Amino acid sequence: MRTLPTPPVCGEPATVRIELYTADSLDACAYTCPAHTIHVTAVATKAGMNAQPVGMAPDVERPCGYVHVFPTGTLATEPADPSHPRWCDRGGCDHRGRHRSPNLILDTNRPESSIVEMALVQALHSATGPMVSLTSMEGDAAAELRLSLGQARVLRYRLVNLFGMAMTTSNDERRT
Numbered sequence: 135m136r137t138l139p140t141p142p143v144c145g146e147p148a149t150v151r152i153e154l155y156t157a158d159s160l161d162a163c164a165y166t167c168p169a170h171t172i173h174v175t176a177v178a179t180k181a182g183m184n185a186q187p188v189g190m191a192p193d194v195e196r197p198c199g200y201v202h203v204f205p206t207g208t209l210a211t212e213p214a215d216p217s218h219p220r221w222c223d224r225g226g227c228d229h230r231g232r233h234r235s236p237n238l239i240l241d242t243n244r245p246e247s248s249i250v251e252m253a254l255v256q257a258l259h260s261a262t263g264p265m266v267s268l269t270s271m272e273g274d275a276a277a278e279l280r281l282s283l284g285q286a287r288v289l290r291y292r293l294v295n296l297f298g299m300a301m302t303t304s305n306d307e308r309r310t
Contacts, residue, residue, distance in 0.1 A: 141166065141174040143199030148190065154209075155184040161207030165196035219264065221254050232257050234267075248272040255280065 141164050148165035152174055155161060161183070166174050171187055178185035190196075203209050205220050218224050222233040235254040249271045256264040266286040268279045281289065 141177070141199050141201060142170050143197070144170060146198045148196040148198045148200065150187050151190045151194075151196075152178065153186045153188060154178050155186065156182070156208050159207050160204060161209040162201055162203045165190070165198065165200045165202075167198040170198055219254075219256060221264070227258060233264075237269075 144167060146167040146169075148167055150166050150168065150171045152164045152166060152171065153160055154164060164174050164178070164185075175185040175187060215224070218227065219233055221235045223236050227233050233254075233256045237251040237253045240250040240252065251269045251271075253267050253269075254264040255267040256262075263283065266281045266283065268281070270277050270279075
């Protein structure tokens with residue numbers, strides 16, 4: 135576990151969220167006012183993190199200096215129960231025979247023919263690491279696809295390429 139640098143706490147309303155990454159992991163978000171954004175970004179970079187300032191959603195209110203550490207990131211403290219991974223929802227693992235993170239629904243905000251959920255899963259007594267589970271449900275039928283983290287990472291890059299090709303295609307070419 136790495137140590138998160140302590141940002142200044144001025145208490146002014148934050149207008150910038152700084153995403154803090156170590157390697158490929160989004161570990162925390164620091165919230166700052168305009169006066170402290172450059173300082174916090176520099177301190178995080180000096181601590182070996184990749185700091186990415188981004189805008190804040192209009193409905194989010196945080197004071198300058200507030201830091202949220204993601205429980206699945208490398209900065210998180212170890213779980214109180216070491217028999218569960220940090221990301222596990224700790225609900226019904228024995229019944230399911232596996233650890234599972236909270237499900238994330240892939241919601242496009244418009245009607246779709248099926249519902250798709252994704253989560254991290256890992257067998258209770260597995261020597262291998264977590265896998266990505268994609269579950270598609272349509273009516274009473276459901277199908278699950280499990281990918282290793284490596285496969286999921288490659289899928290992510292392949293999807294970005296496909297989206298890029300789709301976006302550069304003209305409307306006339308899409309109809310054929």
